[in-house]
Amino acid sequence: MNDRVARSDGRKDWSTWPRYDAAVLGLRNYWYPATWSWKVRSKPVPITLLGERLVFIRDHGRVYALHDRCAHRGVPLSLRAGSLGQRGCARPEFPGTISCGYHGWTYELATGTLVAALTDGPDSPICGKVRIRTYPVEERIGIVWVYIGDLDPPPVEADIPEELLTRPHTKGGRISIREGNWRYAAENGFDEAHPRYLHRNSAWLMRQQIPGWTRSGVKMLEDGPWLAYYATEVHRQSDYPGLGKWQPQRWWKQKGRGGARVAIRLPCALRVNQFDFAIYSWFMPQDVHHHRYMQLAVKFTSGLPGWLFRARYWTYIRWLNQVLFTNQDEVMIKGMDAPPERLFRPDLSLVAWRKLCEGARGGEAPPPDTDERDLATLTNNYSTPI
Amino acid sequence: MNDRVARSDGRKDWSTWPRYDAAVLGLRNYWYPATWSWKVRSKPVPITLLGERLVFIRDHGRVYALHDRCAHRGVPLSLRAGSLGQRGCARPEFPGTISCGYHGWTYELATGTLVAALTDGPDSPICGKVRIRTYPVEERIGIVWVYIGDLDPPPVEADIPEELLTRPHTKGGRISIREGNWRYAAENGFDEAHPRYLHRNSAWLMRQQIPGWTRSGVKMLEDGPWLAYYATEVHRQSDYPGLGKWQPQRWWKQKGRGGARVAIRLPCALRVNQFDFAIYSWFMPQDVHHHRYMQLAVKFTSGLPGWLFRARYWTYIRWLNQVLFTNQDEVMIKGMDAPPERLFRPDLSLVAWRKLCEGARGGEAPPPDTDERDLATLTNNYSTPI
Amino acid sequence: MNDRVARSDGRKDWSTWPRYDAAVLGLRNYWYPATWSWKVRSKPVPITLLGERLVFIRDHGRVYALHDRCAHRGVPLSLRAGSLGQRGCARPEFPGTISCGYHGWTYELATGTLVAALTDGPDSPICGKVRIRTYPVEERIGIVWVYIGDLDPPPVEADIPEELLTRPHTKGGRISIREGNWRYAAENGFDEAHPRYLHRNSAWLMRQQIPGWTRSGVKMLEDGPWLAYYATEVHRQSDYPGLGKWQPQRWWKQKGRGGARVAIRLPCALRVNQFDFAIYSWFMPQDVHHHRYMQLAVKFTSGLPGWLFRARYWTYIRWLNQVLFTNQDEVMIKGMDAPPERLFRPDLSLVAWRKLCEGARGGEAPPPDTDERDLATLTNNYSTPI
Numbered sequence A, B, C: 001m002n003d004r005v006a007r008s009d010g011r012k013d014w015s016t017w018p019r020y021d022a023a024v025l026g027l028r029n030y031w032y033p034a035t036w037s038w039k040v041r042s043k044p045v046p047i048t049l050l051g052e053r054l055v056f057i058r059d060h061g062r063v064y065a066l067h068d069r070c071a072h073r074g075v076p077l078s079l080r081a082g083s084l085g086q087r088g089c090a091r092p093e094f095p096g097t098i099s100c101g102y103h104g105w106t107y108e109l110a111t112g113t114l115v116a117a118l119t120d121g122p123d124s125p126i127c128g129k130v131r132i133r134t135y136p137v138e139e140r141i142g143i144v145w146v147y148i149g150d151l152d153p154p155p156v157e158a159d160i161p162e163e164l165l166t167r168p169h170t171k172g173g174r175i176s177i178r179e180g181n182w183r184y185a186a187e188n189g190f191d192e193a194h195p196r197y198l199h200r201n202s203a204w205l206m207r208q209q210i211p212g213w214t215r216s217g218v219k220m221l222e223d224g225p226w227l228a229y230y231a232t233e234v235h236r237q238s239d240y241p242g243l244g245k246w247q248p249q250r251w252w253k254q255k256g257r258g259g260a261r262v263a264i265r266l267p268c269a270l271r272v273n274q275f276d277f278a279i280y281s282w283f284m285p286q287d288v289h290h291h292r293y294m295q296l297a298v299k300f301t302s303g304l305p306g307w308l309f310r311a312r313y314w315t316y317i318r319w320l321n322q323v324l325f326t327n328q329d330e331v332m333i334k335g336m337d338a339p340p341e342r343l344f345r346p347d348l349s350l351v352a353w354r355k356l357c358e359g360a361r362g363g364e365a366p367p368p369d370t371d372e373r374d375l376a377t378l379t380n381n382y383s384t385p386i
Helices: A018-025 A162-166 A182-190 A194-198 A303-335 A345-358 A371-380 B018-025 B162-166 B182-190 B194-198 B303-335 B345-358 B371-380 C018-025 C162-166 C182-190 C194-198 C303-335 C345-358 C371-380
Strands: A030-036 A045-049 A052-059 A062-067 A079-081 A087-089 A097-099 A105-108 A114-117 A137-140 A143-148 A170-179 A213-220 A227-235 A238-240 A244-246 A262-265 A269-273 A278-287 A290-299 B030-036 B045-049 B052-059 B062-067 B079-081 B087-089 B097-099 B105-108 B114-117 B137-140 B143-148 B170-179 B213-220 B227-235 B238-240 B244-246 B262-265 B269-273 B278-287 B290-299 C030-036 C045-049 C052-059 C062-067 C079-081 C087-089 C097-099 C105-108 C114-117 C137-140 C143-148 C170-179 C213-220 C227-235 C238-240 C244-246 C262-265 C269-273 C278-287 C290-299
Touching: A018 A182, A018 A278, A018 A345, A030 A045, A030 A052, A030 A170, A030 A278, A045 A290, A052 A143, A062 A137, A079 B303, A170 A303, A182 A262, A182 A269, A182 A278, A182 A290, A182 A303, A182 A345, A194 A303, A213 A345, A227 A345, A290 A303, A303 C079, B018 B182, B018 B278, B018 B345, B030 B045, B030 B052, B030 B170, B030 B278, B045 B290, B052 B143, B062 B137, B079 C303, B170 B303, B182 B262, B182 B269, B182 B278, B182 B290, B182 B303, B182 B345, B194 B303, B213 B345, B227 B345, B290 B303, C018 C182, C018 C278, C018 C345, C030 C045, C030 C052, C030 C170, C030 C278, C045 C290, C052 C143, C062 C137, C170 C303, C182 C262, C182 C269, C182 C278, C182 C290, C182 C303, C182 C345, C194 C303, C213 C345, C227 C345, C290 C303
Parallel strands: none
Antiparallel strands: A030 A143, A045 A052, A045 A278, A052 A062, A079 A087, A097 A105, A105 A114, A137 A143, A170 A290, A213 A227, A227 A262, A238 A244, A262 A269, A269 A278, A278 A290, B030 B143, B045 B052, B045 B278, B052 B062, B079 B087, B097 B105, B105 B114, B137 B143, B170 B290, B213 B227, B227 B262, B238 B244, B262 B269, B269 B278, B278 B290, C030 C143, C045 C052, C045 C278, C052 C062, C079 C087, C097 C105, C105 C114, C137 C143, C170 C290, C213 C227, C227 C262, C238 C244, C262 C269, C269 C278, C278 C290
């Protein structure tokens, strides 16, 4: 039996990256894009992030987020029973507050303090004695950002791609809940190798021939928070000894350019530069087996060109890229089962990303940069597991 | 971050009431109303109560209940494969017995003794050597009552509301399986505060204005088994400082009377007196996450007035009260997640109910009555968790 | 309460047969019939056996089986994302290989060796350094057989019923996935007693009256691998004291003959001889709660009689026997819950089968044959659990 042949078995677990290994529910102490601003109005919106149930609500134009659990009996604050007994979402009873749909416990949105227990009268002795957790919330570029963490939050701008804050742009977006731990999704996003195979038959790439393989490096972008992948060598078609040529060249496809187009940053944001627009994605932990996936297609323009981009977005970018193309990724993210794993040369990007996570906010200082050593390891020496 | 502010965190668990805490599958040594008498005929009826699978069957006019598990290979006695391979319910092969649909093991209904193993012939040496558990069964007021416990059973009358046994009445009923542990359902039933908020928009109460809040007490009813809640003060509308008035007064609603209308008794029965009839409910444990919910609408009358009540029941009481109104409760019972919990003044009723459960049959003597002390605690002192 | 009466409680667990007890995922070191030969073509076919995920693929006429898990990130090798993002099955990129649908890791079918990582170019240093498990595969009588085990495999002929290899025959077959551990299914198959009760109303037996009960023995068939059940006494109808006669005699039914017709062999094959053809079944472990059920109806003939049998098979044998009749078994296999269990005299067959499993390949020598002692125990002494 061939399984008795001695062989190196790859990586058994992720203990090399202890913080990443532990981050099954994500990295705390960051701002996350929860949802679109227009979605949050006076009706509470329940969203689960990093394993915590949050409820979002707008009052006098401002968005608030609270722990979506009444301190009384543990019912979600956002839950309400309709007049026919159906599930619904609670409406606030008084401005600046949210009332639990069960007994009318009424919390101040700004502080989470219980300001009334309606069914116990105005003199209820429990008023002011209970407080539920509130979360810092900001709105920028049409998105509600929420800070989940235990340290004092930095300004929200620290966690939003700078160009989105400073340059006028037009965008189209989509939010979905997908199966699979957020780390699989983030790794898939920053993995340069898989598009060349997984997406080779994608309708989104029907006019574009991407390289068959590349030699690559990874570096932090211009002292910024982005970690980027860049090609040092690009190959379209090669002869694989004993097998044949790959990849097939299609006359109807344009030859794509190589070069860095993909970048990732903490806590879970990805940017892919297309020919004339950019795709941003966030892979937000929901629970152990699901993540919240926000996609943006952004063109840095406005006025009429902005409207033309909006037309392109709704005509084909949304369907071919944000739905069909990423559904291919979803199939693999759902099928993934690692560790154990055997990394290969292009996985230098994964290693760099995991190492970046080791230095995330709220932990010890990151380990010294050992990219060069790793690159060497990945390139030259597969006899020991990487 | 506000969560670092010191605060009292309420009750972490239910260890204050150890028997109640342990009664995740209910209180043993009581009679439970399993189903309607007319439902049990010669075809076996499987019902799960207190985590035990029972099978009910009628023979020569009498109902029997046995453990629904053949001692041979563990197949449910009630299970039968139809001639097309569909699931069905076994029919008895001989009077006074039930035969397992797999190998024809035939048990005497009255004793649970194996009296034949049909496929092993009349001389099968296993006959008389196997016995399965039987359960005491009685029929009263059109309902099949079963005793589940380890002590000798009291007369069934001990666990049936006395007025149902002694006074002529007309009734309509409904049985359903609902999500949620039975304790959440029983607590919801005896919780006086929630109707004022949860049910404020219910169609069942469209003509009736219930109080906004009350000051209340709890006491055992006239030395009987019922624990009742009674109002000492009733308030329709109050001014909540900094918030506004609540509850809104509706001109089309009659003002409801305050006063005791809700009572509970062991093991899980609730009585709510309406204007001219009464609602009885049983919240019977099925498994950890489901309960069997029996509802009765009862008017103590007979003859023509009884038929008129029957007409009312089928015209609106069933739909507006037993379905839509209680569906609102179901939403909360499914959403509940306690402990941890923070009780408030009206939860005096829950505390009294839990304490009543501590003194249920089959345990040590109940603790001394400390209602008065608790009332003081609930009213005056929220700085320590109650 | 009758449950306080002292009684012997039967068998609490299967520790009497430690290998059988442990074989929740089946017996290793055997050849199993995975699927029909015509089902395996160039598109990979995923099949789970004994808790292991396998992928089958045909190349140049030969079938190969590999562990269905890419060593890289754990994605199933058989998984492929279609161009619209749907799940699909990967196609091989080069002859003699299978490529993972995620990054194009390409394994040699014959050895499981990684021969290319397409997206890392022809010089990828990981080539030849990774190997995944392959499984011995053979094709016989139109079926793909796979060896799952840790010892060197015997010739496949060792695990195929000899008559199927040596005698011309015509057959019809069906494969399905059923609920229930494989041991329940195998025990049900070799259990002589249940057909007389469970299947008494089956359409398949509408013309045939099988015995009401028998006295029986069990022996290995003519030094072969088959363990068979044979009747020493056959009874059609008997008087059960205090109950009545059973089974009812139907004038429209032929009296069936008694005698050995059912045989079982390792690892999980059953043979039931019908009047003029034979039924073979395999109860293959899939996971703890499911088994893969292959059914064959075989007539040892060919030419025109073979075509006539094929017509009979598709006219009624398939529907009445392989679907409806065995669906009755499925109801019980799903409902079974043993141990604990109380065996009875006809379960001598189960005891013999479990003992046979104790001597399966890859373990210690089987215990000495104690059939005689067991028969005595089963017949005479039920006061101690058997």
